[in-house]
């Protein structure tokens with residue numbers, strides 16, 4: 167078969183415009199009725215804000231200057247209505263936006279998760295779990311912050327600003343023009359600050375990733391941390407990352423707050439102009455105090471939305487940086503996926519064939535250098551050989567956890583890459599030396615391979631794996647929670663649950679990677695008997711370090727340095743006097759020396 171090189175497509179950097187368009191089209195548009203409602207509320211908030219500035223004029227001119235008592239109640243009522251509408255619409259837009267925001271967050275997180283669990287196994291090795299967690303939490307949150315602030319900024323603050331500016335121009339066009347000469351001066355520093363913020367935010371998220379990673383590793387490996395008295399060392403490492411995060415946050419805060427003094431100074435300047443110019447007009451009698459106060463109230467009120475709009479750029483900058491990483495995860499296309507013309511593997515007999523298979527995890531270090539092997543349907547083949555010889559790698563290629571870089575892997579004569587992943591993986595059960603149990607009940611952990619299984623079926627599988635007895639002795643039997651990674655169980659018990667899970671799947675192909683490694687002699691005997699029963703009539707490919715467990719295999723492949731060094735039955739290989747015979751001699755000698763029990 168021709169060598170197949172699947173190059174992983176590199177994600178293209180998305181521009182801010184593309185990110186905004188995508189957010190609008192795919193995430194905000196589906197909620198448009200709510201967004202429109204929020205925008206209407208914001209427009210009302212903006213209008214009432216402007217009205218509250220404008221109302222100053224009749225209050226001061228009518229009541230204070232002209233002493234017109236008839237205006238008292240109408241103006242008081244108007245002020246009450248203005249503030250009531252402002253309060254209610256402000257509340258409503260906050261609630262509606264939050265509602266839309268949480269829906270968008272949930273949608274993003276589900277999309278990210280769906281794509282992440284389908285990503286290549288290799289990409290899980292390349293990205294630390296802490297970093298992934300950080301994408302799910304911090305990045306999405308920061309994106310939401312940007313979306314919410316963006317909508318509020320455009321909806322409420324921009325509209326308020328426009329309405330207040332309208333009031334100013336309506337009150338005194340010349341004065342307004344003189345004041346607004348100052349505003350363009352704010353733009354450049356604000357944009358530059360935004361750029362710096364984006365850089366700092368990127369670094370902060372990397373540190374968050376490291377922190378998550380560190381916490382996960384220490385908490386999971388707490389036994390070893392304690393055993394090696396490493397509490398203080400780990401605390402120091404955590405402190406280093408925490409301090410770095412804290413330093414970056416302080417830096418981000420300092421940089422983003424730099425817009426404040428700029429805006430304060432410029433606003434002060436604007437007010438100085440108004441006082442000098444407008445005050446002069448009031449003194450000379452060409453302007454009423456009411457219009458002066460109305461103008462100055464609008465100017466002061468414009469300061470808050472202006473300040474928020476200036477910092478909006480900072481929030482958007484960090485939001486875009488986060489959105490880029492979130493979309494990268496959502497867009498990641500796995501190289502291991504169904505071919506367009508993939509067929510479903512049905513009524514599988516289970517013959518496994520590897521033909522001249524080459525594979526390397528990293529370009530320069532080959533793990534398999536032309537492996538050819540066959541496991542006839544219903545037979546058992548064992549892979550043995552020194553550590554690092556490539557045994558686990560072969561097992562990984564059969565369910566397509568990885569794809570061979572050369573040669574072919576086939577089931578019943580079908581290249582695995584021509585089959586749908588679901589149907590391929592549906593035909594095999596895997597029991598490996600690294601046991602994965604979920605923080606759930608014993609029953610749910612066994613039924614993980616077949617969630618629709620009945621209690622009887624679960625129990626039958628547990629019996630087959632010599633697990634039923636110990637499960638009944640657990641505080642709540644099959645309803646006992648096993649804890650994260652099954653911490654509440656012994657190593658042997660965990661292994662038996664994972665064997666029960668494989669038994670329940672009842673698949674025609676069994677992949678056993680040191681399946682009995684964690685068992686004591688008695689459990690091993692029981693499980694070995696159960697496995698032998700299970701293996702009957704199925705195709706089994708097993709890895710074992712202890713050669714005693716592979717004696718009865720139909721065929722033994724001895725691997726060395728990524729190649730098949732010897733093939734044969736136990737008796738043939740012993741007679742051949744090669745690597746296997748040497749390993750066997752070594753192990754039986756060790757066992758006789760070290761083990762108090764006969765082997």
Ligand SMILES: Nc1ncnc2c1ncn2[C@@H]1O[C@H](COP(=O)(O)OP(=O)(O)OP(=O)(O)O)[C@@H](O)[C@H]1O
Pocket residue numbers: 291527528533551552553554555556557558559560
């Ligand atoms: N995820 C990985 N990334 C990079 N290299 C890897 C990875 N997994 C294994 N390797 C390398 O590939 C080679 C074959 O490893 P493999 O795990 O298949 O050996 P093995 O025979 O199963 O060893 P053991 O008996 O110790 O489990 C080794 O050199 C190993 O260092």
